[in-house]
Amino acid sequence: MNFNSAPDRHRWLSSNSMMVAVKLATSYKSNWKIAKLGDIAERISTGTTPPSQERRYYDGDIDWFTPADIGGNRWLSAAKKSITNEAISEKKGRTFDSETILITCIGHIGRVGILSKTSSANQQITGIKFNKIIDPEFAYYGLFARQDELQAAAPTASTLSILNQSRLSNINFCFPSLKEQIQISKFLSWYEDRLIDGQPFTNDYPTLPDYLSDLPRIVERVEALAARIAKAQSLRNDGIDEIDAFWKSLLSKTFLPDKSTQRTVEESCEAIIDNLHATPRYDGNQFHCVRSQDIGWGTMNYSTMLKTSEEEFLERIRRGEPRKDDIVFVREGDIGRCAVLDGAHRLSLGQRVMMLRPDTSRIIPNFLMYQLMSSPVLVDQLLSGKKGTTSHHLNISHFRKVKINVPPLDEQRRIVAYLDSVQARLTSLRELQSATGEELSALLPSVLDRAFKGEL
Secondary structure (H helix, E strand, O other), rough: OOOHHHHHHHHHHHHHHHHEEEEEEEOOOOEEEEEEEHOOOEEEEOOOOOOOOOHHEEEEEEEEEEHHHHOOOOOOOOEEEEEEEHHHOOOOOEEEOOOOOOEEEEEOOOEEEEEEOEEOOOEEEEEEEEEOOOOHHHHHHHHOOHHHHHHOOOOOOOOOOOOOHHHHOOOOOEEEOOOHHHHHHHHHHHHHHEEEEOOOOOOOOOOOOOHHOOOOHHHHHHHHHHHHHHHHHHHHHHHHHHHHHHHHHHHHHHHOOOOOOOOEHHHHHHEEEEEOOOOOOOOOOEEEEEOOHHEOOOOHHHHHEEEOOOOHHHHOOOOOOOOOOOOOEOEEOOOOOOEEEOOOOOOOOOOOOOEEEEOOOOOOOOHHHHHHOOHHHHHHHHHHEOOOOOOOOHHHHHHHHHHEEOOHHHHHHHHHHHHHHHHHHHHHHHHHHHHHHHHHHHHHHHHHHHHHHOOO
């Protein structure tokens, strides 16, 4: 498995069969001991951040961990940043011994890792150096399994959750004999490494204590169920891709260039109006303002539109007020999304959006909308004329000269009726696929919950 960041890997491990294995293996058993973390630790301390303006404290030989470094690997061997011995000697930084467990305790609480060498960390991280009765890897997995408990121990009143040393020290931790801890951590590390490498579960796993003899079977069962769910999700995604590909293909075939009926966009419209190229002031609650994100591929989401005052509205419609059957078109960024207005709202154009007013004596609005989304128009003509390097946009002069098919109105009505019916059926399929996706997404947490309860 490849991960973009340490937190990404942590999230992945926390949401699959690894968490089942960890929780079942490290949860309390009748012959285990329970102690507060503070009572089984040689040292609990929080990291510090040297003054950032003092560059002599940075880029030294001591790894300085931040939350972004933690959660990616069981053993922490290298941080993205480092500090100097000078920072430590002047007490502007703090070191932690090897085999110390680092825990993120501010913000995203509960990510953990084990130091492989003496290192440092910032103030968002607390380190626990356990005494000799606790195996470091067992402690790592035990704390990994208790993310929810660690998060719950932080006060909820503040906007930023903080788990301080006092609260952390008072959290209970359960553990068996050192020999059994090592057996458990060897199994869990073996299993984690196989998951990360994408290898299947095999029967050559390390020996577990007798009371955990059923754990491999449960883990293997969860893996099998998770794989079936993933396969179903993949098939669902393939189905959505096929729906989209079919629709694009249908539009392309429907609007192949026909020189006998071609006109320019300008010849087919009463008006082509650009926005004011000024950021709207959303300081009112009277008039909608169409933004690019409110426009879909043939759909309009009025519920997401922001509103302006009457003064701002009147300023923004100086060039023309959008009305029923006008087409709003995204001309910058995600170029090509467009929709026909229903006339139920008075609105103005936001940035990145332009408007076309079809000449309805020549062209039906939905016919023009569908054609603007088709590959022969959008890809072959409109996108070929886009400008800009960081933010692509369409030149209005180029847009006016784009050629489109304008057959007789009766033929347009026939085509629109057919495309409307196909789109309605495809929309129903997408909604069904979406509902199926939600059900599949809920399946894996259900499987994990049953596994935690010993019901698999």
